[in-house]
Amino acid sequence: MKVIVVGAGGTARELLRRLGEAWDVTLVDTDADRLKLAAAVRPFTSIEGDGSSPVVLAEAGIATSDALVACTNNDAVNLAACKEALEANVFRVGAMAADPERMIDYQNLGIAAHSPDSLAARWLELDLEPRRVASMAFAGGRAEAIELEVGSDSPVAGKVLRDLPISDWLIGVIYRDNELIIPHGDDVLKVGDRVTVVGPSTKFGEIIALFTSGQAKFPLEYGSLVVVPLRGIEDLETVFGEAVYLTRNSLAKGLMVVFREGEDSMELLERASRLAPGVEVKFHEVRGKPVDHLAEVASDVGGVIVTRQLSSRPAWWPLAQAKEARLAYETGVPVLIARGTYPYREILVPARPTAAGRAAIRAAIDLARLTKAELTGLAVVDATFIAGPDVADDARAAAARLKEQAAVQGVSVRRKVRRGNPIRVFLGFTTDLTVLGMRQRSVGVKIAEHIARDATSSVLLVPTKE
Incomplete structure (x- = not known):
């Protein structure tokens, strides 16, 4: 920034x-x-x-x-x-x-x-650094107390206090869910915690780096494996290749192949193993169509599902929820609609301050860092006569916050604000991967589902946990 x-x-x-x-x-x-x-x-x-x-x-x-x-x-x-x-x-x-x-x-x-x-x-610093909530000096300026917010990509999120390398600093208070907690060594820091840390001013930079630097985690917050269904030999050069690429360019620990029992199963397994050197490949045999068993397999191992496009009905079909979206809802893990547009050099994500938007942004930033792709944050607003002039300012602010969040991980963001129909605007962008957040809804088809069906490049659907 x-x-x-x-x-x-x-x-x-x-x-x-x-x-x-x-x-x-x-x-x-x-x-x-x-x-x-x-x-x-x-x-x-x-x-x-x-x-x-x-x-x-x-x-x-x-x-x-x-x-x-x-x-x-x-x-x-x-x-x-x-x-x-x-x-x-x-x-x-x-x-x-x-x-x-x-x-x-x-x-x-x-x-x-x-x-x-x-x-x-100190006050100007807090204006610029959104993860630093408050700061004050004492002991003649030789010591400092800093209140910091634990972000979803913070290295300390999920860590036990006694394991943190902060021998010269003391965590005095944790503010969580409107309650003050006096911490002990066995306490675990959680995303959203506001932590007050006290220590010598000479170590200020070290403690700031520990709490506010970001690290990629995708897909470990969902699980450790990439799950891919194979219908037959023809899928090896298409969806399987992108699944291998995602496994190598994320923090996934391995690849789970779901295949149908049959006479050509042995040849399928041998060829799959040869096409994924250096990747730990596991195999799960099922009866019937592999895609019909994705929910049960993914629910067990988590991670991310990679599949070809499953939905055949047009996006305008009444109440026709996309199968990929339903799969993401049922399993609680991201679903990648693989269209072979890898390696990912360009990644597109909506800049939206919603629960679904935040889920997509976290995944997009992680993947941009791991694949070294260019990340574009796109905010779309309706025409002025519909939405009003202030909406564009809100959109620019959302794109700017995305850029700040990505900068923590060293990822640069190109900010774009456009007016018009969001489906047409997104489909008009050239990209290798579009990352979209998903929230459950009982009826109707969402904008993200329209984009996922009509896009010519790969689309990652990320379910929100909020």
Whole structure:
């Protein structure tokens, strides 16, 4: 993610020290000596110039920036820089009010501004880092208390406290489900926990990295195996090949082949084993069609199901729920409709702040990291006369939050906001894999099911656990 910091004084230098490694910083100041002094804190792109100038901010890349912080000792400069950021649709804008009496001017712009005291950098850091909830220093600045939120991709999620490498820090309180918990060594951290950690300021960076860095987990939160049904030899070069690719490019522990008993079973198993060198392949023989047994097999082993398209009815057919969607609901695991568009170089995911959207985003970010694919976050809104002008701002905000979440894992995101019919918009994008979230509904056909049926590339349907 990219942030422009206007001003290279003490507050800016402290902010640079505290920001996570995911931030690509451009520092703007009129004083070359202050820029050189800040260079000792961390690497950044420096621009010597007036941070209130549209020309200078354009050179700094404001059109593609995710955040701007104005912290000079001149409120006129800070306010002008903030206004330019707002006009450029920069998602996060923060500032230091050099004169506390000017705070109202920032508030009128809707800007998060803070007074120029020793805590200014800390408050600005919290404005930029969504997983850091609160922070305060004590013991003359030698110690610090930080409140952090445990994300779904956090390395500490699901870990026992005594196993965490934090000998110099103490976890004082866990806030979970509106209750305060005084933790013990056997307690386990859960996604959504707000954890207060206390320790020396010298180890600030280490504790932040431990709690807020991200790690890929797909598909382990659903299970450890990729399950693929084979109707016969003809499936080996198509759906089986994509199943092998997914197994190798995810954290799956192996591949489960579901096949029908018959005279050609031995040849099928031998050829499947040869086509998956280095992959642990297990075989499950069934009577009848393999696809009819996917639910029972996947419910036992979990993971992700890879299959060819199962639904034959047109998407507009009344109450015709897609078989792939029903399979995802029944098993509680993702279903990949394999159309052979691998390796995945382009992955498309909706940018939506819903339970289904969050499930899809988590899987898409993990796969983009593991396959080194380009990730596009697409937010679609109705025409202005239907949805109103504010909906586009909400869509841009959703796409920006997706970019922030992906940056934790080092995944870059191309944000796209489009108006129109969501089915047509999604089908109009060229991609290798589309990841869609699914929520159960008793009747009707969802937009995701329409897209899954009509797409020409592979589609991953991810059921929500929320």
